[in-house]
Amino acid sequence: MNMQTTSRLTAAETALVEAFGAQIGELPGNGAVIGTRDRLLDDLKKSGLPTRRIEAWHYTDLKNLLRILPDAATVSAIDPAAPLVEGSKVLSILQGTADAKAAVDGVEIALFRDRLADGSAAAGLTALDKDDAIGRINGSFVRDGYAIAVPANTELDAPIELQALHGAGQVHTRFPVSFGAASKATIIERHRSVAEGSALVSSISDIALEDGADITWIILQQQAAEDTHLGQIRVKLGTDAKLRLFVINAGGKLVRQELRIDVAGEGAELTLRGVNLLGGESHTDVTLVLGHNVPNTNSTEIIRNVVFDRANGVFQGMIRVAPDAQKTDAKMSCNTLLLTDDGGFSAKPELEIFADDVVCGHGATVADIESSHLFYLMARGVPENKARAMLVKAFVAEIVEELEEEKLVEALEGVISAWLEKHA
Amino acid sequence: MLEIKNLHARIAEDGTEIIRGLSLTVKAGEIAAIMGPNGSGKSTLSYILSGRQDYEVTEGDILYNGESILELDPAERASKGIFLAFQYPLEIPGVATMQFLKVAMNEQRKARGEAELTTPDFIRRVKDAADKLKIDQAMLRRPLNVGFSGGEKKRAEILQMALLEPKLCILDETDSGLDIDALKIVADGVNALKSPDRATIVITHYQRLLDYIVPDTVHVLYKGQIIRSGDKALALELEENGYADIIGEAA
């Protein structure tokens, strides 16, 4: 039913096309990269931004929601910030530009703009499928980022923080990261507005865990209330690899976080946790497509959402078990505290199962605070508003407490508390 | 201290009447036991006294120190000194026990116009009280009641009671699920709090707990009414003969 034609582009679509024309000369990339960029933009132009008729965008009609684009990256001086967790190695990307001097001992780090210039990034600039608007936008416009390789058998003693700070304008970044066999690391990917004005950020992290790698990856999105964030994480898990992926959304006006995960090695294990703090007029969509593609893998996914004001939240979670992926164990739950009648939450947890010897399940709840919990706290003398605040905080803090690193838990609880104080 | 007058109450959701004309007076310093068979309305009474919204009072009144408390919410009642030790203490994931205790103590103090506790003072109080109840510090580092055994939960309730220093303690089936050692610890905790300005209502199904917490008065609740009152001998009589005789008399 896709009847969009090039002649009916919206203002935002036109702006994308024109911006591309204006920038093409200065976007980094050799011939192969430019060719790929061209193709991606052409596909985008042909199909237009996705509407709700596209099942993957059922709840986020990007064509309607993304109305005006901020101008392409405007230069403004931004200073790096303190890392979320003290002692982290910071790799900063300020207004979309990576730091040429960035280095972490024992880790290979390259600038993504160099990979574009020499063409080695071309192969990875593809869209994942015909509905991958983020892949197309990012692939067309990406300017920089870091390509990181953690060698095999390397254990990093401090987290690496990918610190993406921006002000008004457009920022398109990409982080191809590979973790060698049996490596161990924690990566914190932060997207944060530090200056006035609205921004459009697209960012793709393309990460591969080789056999036995044991990785914690945290995405912390704290953009400004008028910003758009189009994030995508592409993950491939090798044999016996372990990934703990935490996604925390605490900002932005229009947010789409896509998690595309390919569990491709036997014995691999995914732990996905999400916290969505939704307030103001925001629209936040977390979309997971998780493929269990080989036998004997397991995953658990827990998403917690808190909705205030006129915010709208979406969680789409698809667990796909391939034929022959026997003994898959996958459990997903999505719980929402809807604390307003002016906002809403939509959940679409989906199971697509083609192997029979599996244990898969999902649960979804939408409710107000549990009345018996509220009563218990009040019966101890805690006034209602305070008791509610405690329970809301507990509802989401419980998720980050699963992280083992105490400093990380504290920092993330701090983010949650600060957000709740501002919005609750 | 507490005066319940011709109380009628029902479940808000479906209108089922549970308390049907209950009257009871408990004086300061008194330990009153309320006994009765299953379904007689014992737990409901404890919830109504502490202000749970799932029940509606349709008639009668509850006076606490001479004032009606029907219009007060649970937190306001708690700040006035009414404490309910739950039959089934709730597990509240994500809420740290220590943080919860601190907020509860300070909120009650605030409501009474007292200064908030300093952190060292708070920690000292918790530690002292926990030691007396043989509560492990590790337990206090866990989320509220989460993963506690039945006995641990009951002890945690008594710990909260000791810290909050209420004036009217309501113990709802505090003995259920406790072995004899745990029962003694809990009873000692309750007895330690006995004072002339504090009243305690012990709700129980069995006489057993009353060997350790000796009541001044015993009341039999049946079909939402007190059908008989007496002293501790009444509890023994019930133990001996069961509820059938008394219920028969009342019917």
Add this chain to the structure above:
Amino acid sequence: MAAVQETIDQVRLIDVDQYKYGFETVIEVDKAPKGLSEDIIRFISAKKQEPEWMLEWRLDAYRRWLTMEEPTWARVEYPKIDFNDLYYYAAPKSSAGPKSLEEVDPELLRVYEKLGIPLREQEILAGVETPRVAVDAVFDSVSVVTTFKKELQKAGVIFMSISEAIREHPELIKKYLGSVVPTSDNFYATLNAAVFTDGSFVFVPKGVRCPMELSTYFRINEKNTGQFERTLIIVEEGAYVSYLEGCTAPQRDENQLHAAVVELIALDDAEIKYSTVQNWYPGDAQGKGGIYNFVTKRGDCRGARSKISWTQVETGSAITWKYPSCILRGDDSRGEFYSIAVSNGYQQIDSGTKMIHLGKNTSSRIISKGISAGNSNNTYRGQVSINRRASNARNFTNCDSLLIGDQCGAHTVPYIDVKNASAQIEHEATTSKISEDQKFYVMQRGIPEEEAIALIVNGFVKDVIQQLPMEFAVEAQKLIGISLEGSVG
């Protein structure tokens, strides 16, 4: 469904994966020419002696249909249907005109006997233990007989074919037809509005508890014939009806199209219980033939405290595309959906429900049990939607899928949309294979594998079976067993 037991017993003797209702009846028929056009619609309308407004209604739907596209979002695959290669009207010749049992072609009565559907009232009345069920039998495009009409009339209940109702109760038809499923609703519903040929009409007046179960029995017999029935059930204030629907078709190599529309209307305090046992021909073991079952069923809880309950047992059809839904418009109204969907061979099922909460204090409950075997695909697709003004809405959903064999697929696609903070929504779904431990235990007691599976599956679906009227429950259980035959390989 009195004679069911007997039929079941006979069928048990038949070989694996033999569709028991696959016989064809040779009967003289009256057919419209093949194809679809305004002329065909005029032909159907004229055959039914319909008033002018009805014809206009149909033509209006037809013109709209021409602008619509076939939906593609469901997880079902089939070659494009040539809507001009179908017959839209086929009727047993002898059945035209007013119907009484005496006038019905004895050959037709034998068909229903063979199917286990009793149409002779005296026979039904004679059976001491037989529960009394009034039946409307629809053969291809027309209703051939409706039993117990007189007795129902005494109670004030109208139960007749919809063709008759259009002639005899135009005021009710005008008021309610299309009021739940508008003619513009979806591709198949719009097609149905244009070409529907028959179906049942039920009206239960204020305060009346319908004295017996009502039932319609659908049978597609003719080759290349689309069956487009339309059912309309109106239950007034405080009234109650339980309605059963059964379906079969002969075994044929080509696919047959069935696109029905069912509309239910419950006014204040009314209750409708609608049960379906759908056993259209599913195609053979290689996936050849079978019915395309594209059905729009929707109930409108229009009145306060009204209740609509859908129970379905779906074992047949090559393709099932069906979402019996409830619009919970009245305050304190309640919707229920209980479903068992069994797929085997190359069957494809995409079925579920929608619970649209609009009124205050509305509640809904969804229990769905999917069983996939063979090379089939079985999808639950459902929506629970809580409107901004629907305060205190409650929903509980439970979708369980069972996989038998590693060549089939089981899918769950729930949509949960909540816009009111006082809502309480709980959804849970699981997918697993049949427990080897349970199977072993049962087999160790001497029960053969297929029967062991049937036994365990019957346990799995028990919650839904219990919702069916007794007579149907027995049939449904047997059907599930039969449908799963050949699933062990």
